[in-house]
Amino acid sequence: MASEPSWDDIFGPGSLTPSTPATTPTPTAIATSVADPGEPAPLSRRALREGSDGGAGARPRKKKRRGRGPWGWIIAVLVILGLVTAGGVYVWSNYGEKIQEVLGIAPPNDYEGAGNGEEITIVIEPGDIGSDVAAKLERAGVTKTFDAFYALLLEDSSITFEPGNYKLQKEMSAAAALEALRDPANRIINRVTIPEGVSAATALELIAASTEIPLEELQAEAANFTQFGIPANSPSIEGWLFPATYTFDPGVTANGAIKMLVDQMYATLDAAGVAPENRLTVLTMASIVQRESGPNLEDMPKIARVFQNRIDRGMLLQSDATVHYGLGDMSSVWTSPEERADASNPYNTYANPGLPIGPIGLPGADAVNAAVGPADGTWLYFVTVNLKTGETVFSNTLAEHDRAAKQLYAWCEESDENAAYCG
Structure with missing residues (x-):
């Protein structure tokens, strides 16, 4: 430095x-x-x-959970009064989950069907385990809850996931989401999403998983990082690949793919006024x-x-x-x-x-x-x-x-x- x-x-x-x-x-x-x-x-x-x-x-x-307090009585009254009046729909739409909790009725933790038609890309990173995938699906709105998907993985310890980009839909049942992730037809080819914050090594693996470029070729080109204009005092290519979604032309080379990401990082730094x-x-x-x-x-x-x-x-x-x-x-x-x-x-x-x-x-x-x-x-x-x-x-x-x-x-x-x- x-x-x-x-x-x-x-x-x-x-x-x-x-x-x-x-x-x-x-x-x-x-x-x-x-x-x-x-x-x-x-x-x-x-x-x-x-x-x-x-x-x-x-x-x-672990601490003991506190009692429900006055909420239980308040919501019970709302249930009785609200559901027998014209305001019942409002009460249920705004307090439905709390009402179900008080009455001991567990709300559904899973969607039904194969999705709502809104396509979304899910990125499985190298090293992701079942809990990582379950969390990603819930955050993206694919599955309704973490538990619904993770429970399926606990039932079958042999389930694994290949790194890459996958085409899914929002509001899928946990079973449908699992099936989609295991179907090669849903794997996106020549288009890759590099999530923000991942390492350069992970980015190269994701590119290899979504193209026909061998990982070894990508790694060799990345090791010679100064060819892309990166200063020699940088420890590696780490940090210089811009995280985004890229579509590669068929036949793209390892050098060409990496150059695309580096050039985009240069453009981002220039836009921020960085010399x-x-x-x-x-x-x-x-x-x-x-x-x-x-x-x-x-x-x-x-x-x-x-x-x-x-x-x-x-x-x-x-x-x-x-x-x-x-x-x-x-x-x-x-x-x-x-x-x-x-x-x-x-x-x-x-x-x-x-x-x-x-x-x-x-x-x-x-x-x-x-x-x-x-x-x-x-x-x-x-x-x-x-x-x-x-x-x-x-x-x-x-x-x-x-x-x-x-x-x-x-x-x-x-x-x-x-x-x-x-x-």
């Missing part, structure tokens, strides 16, 4: 300039900072670390913002601000996402004290100050724009309190952050579906 311009060189004094290194994190607490000695760093939005509720990756004890000599620094920050963010785009500039504020105060970034990238293991969002203390990992932002040596994934346009223009704010902490919706709490103080972290612990324990997001 010695030859890479500083953040001040890019955006002027007072921006994301690495400050005096903070003290190295210890296994017994989260790293202290120069600006705030003894104060732990923030929990990542996607991972729990040591802090107010036990050791790294610790799960809270060519500053691209690597911006992509590195943008990739962390992308990996740490959820589905709520408005959070990205806030996350960029948190990292900028921490660097400005001489605090370590302490991103679990960077640690995992350096370990080559993206299967978990949890880090251990030993992993966080390993300064030999050049992507470990717990043990090493400033930005890591390069990008940790493929950022989209929103993440690039957030890195260039962080939101205004004084936050030093953030944690996602609902990993399904991406609801995130940003805090200025450790006390505020601890309260938010407890919300996440509690959410993870509420159901098996929630626990699947917390693994």
